[in-house]
Amino acid sequence: MNLQTKPPLLPPPPAALLKQFIDIVGQKYAVTDRDAQEPYLVEMRDLFHGITPVILRPGSVAEVSAILKLANEHKIAVVPQGGNTGLVGGQVPHRGEIVISLTRLNKIREIDPVSNTMTVEAGVTLQNARAAASDADRLYPQLLPSEGTCTIGGNMSTNAGGIAALVHGISRQHAVGLEVVLADGRVLNNLNKLKKDNTGYDLKNLFIGAEGTLGIITAVVLKLVPKPRSVETAWAAVTSPQAAVDMLGIATAHLASDVTSFEMMARNGIEAVMTHDSVSRDPLAKVYPWYILVEVSSQRTSGLREALEAILTEGVEKGLVLDATFAESLDQQKAFWRIRELFGEVQRLIGASIKHDISVPIAKIPEFIVEADKAIADLIPGTTTMPFGHVGDGNIHYNAMQPPEMSRQEFLNRWDDVNKVVFAIVKKYNGSISAEHGVGVMKRDILHIYKDPVALDLMRGIKQLLDPNGILNPGKVLPPG
Ligand SMILES: Cc1cc2nc3c(=O)[nH]c(=O)nc-3n(C[C@H](O)[C@H](O)[C@H](O)COP(=O)(O)OP(=O)(O)OC[C@H]3O[C@@H](n4cnc5c(N)ncnc54)[C@H](O)[C@@H]3O)c2cc1C
Structure with missing residues (x-):
């Protein structure tokens, strides 16, 4: 992906048609002012910057349906957006598409x-969904560091993972039912x-992880526990990634699914957090090369x-x-997690980073890190890496x-x-080049190298069936054409 290459812009919709789109949501909820649009157009790491004639903020499923019906009739491309925390550029209107922001739902x-279910609209933030479940003495067990901003619709569309997937699974396991507006405006009610x-094909799972290319999710039935x-919660220094993997084995042998x-x-991430976050304190007095953060619940x-x-x-x-x-208190538990959750944020402050969100079989994590570190140092001498992430899921953010x-x-x-050098090692271990963030535009042009060609063919066929005019998030996930 060349970050410098700007794709050619689509012709903007004629003024009369634009007015029809705006009339659906009302002027108040149509953002046309350039400055007001900015928060919707820029991706949080500033890697992607979009452009759009209008951001539509529908307040009902009927309005989403009317927008898509009109867009489909006139072959106008749209980009669905939730909290705009996606990390692969999927929510950005790179070619001047209309943005449909779901946050009012x-x-x-x-x-x-x-x-043990909760039915929420797509624009509910993860934090609010968790709070609502908690008020009912239940847990909605998905947790991402972006919980205050990311939405349930975005979580489903990216099939988000997060820091509690070890036992409770990823978004796909949290969704029992979905409501989706299709490209032609029809509403698929699968909210059971x-x-x-x-009773037939599992349609719900087509839309989860589709990154807004097959339909717009408007509501979800979530499973609660x-x-x-x-x-x-414990914070521990370990000797190496291999020791971390061994500790995972010990922890699950003791506590099975109570290890949540x-x-x-890696140490350099802790250093970065300590340098840039005035609130965080290093939990241990001495400096060590690697750390684990373990949470158990029962x-x-x-x-x-x-x-x-006993595990430690x-x-x-x-x-x-x-x-x-x-952690001796809730505050201390939060302080440990704050350090881990700031890893993504502080990287931006210490310089540019080239990101990989990969997964390999858990046992191969240590070898992967050793080999990838060497390959990168050979390629660009002086480059350091900052591996961190969800070891329990075999998922490393390797930057x-x-x-x-x-x-x-x-x-x-x-x-x-x-x-290229990192993904070659991922491939060698039968891993995935996108464990949880998706494909978006960032990995679109290399997907064919790593994805089974038959699977890619089926994906194209499904896209053609559900979005024959190619209006839904074109140029994301699948290469255009
Ligand atoms: C600090 C930080 C930490 C993060 N940690 C994690 C992590 O641990 N695990 C993880 O998986 N991700 C993580 N992410 C990435 C991001 O938060 C997730 O991908 C999240 O699910 C995106 O939700 P969103 O509402 O922000 O979606 P957006 O960014 O707005 O959109 C993401 C994609 O979904 C599509 N989309 C959004 N809403 C809908 C809808 N209603 N219907 C159809 N398509 C839609 C968009 O078109 C786009 O392709 C992190 C991001 C940040 C900034």
């Missing part, structure tokens, strides 16, 4: 504690709460802390753990950092070269 339609429904009665999060972090009200201590003691005895500390002597632009110009 923000109602919690129903919470059903007996069925049923665990068992064998009982709120845990006890939660314990298992994250790994329905039992006692014994969990002792179980976590075994780690110390086996020479895997060098030091550890436990190469700009060498001090190289300019930001010079380094970013090597994006494709760095990707």
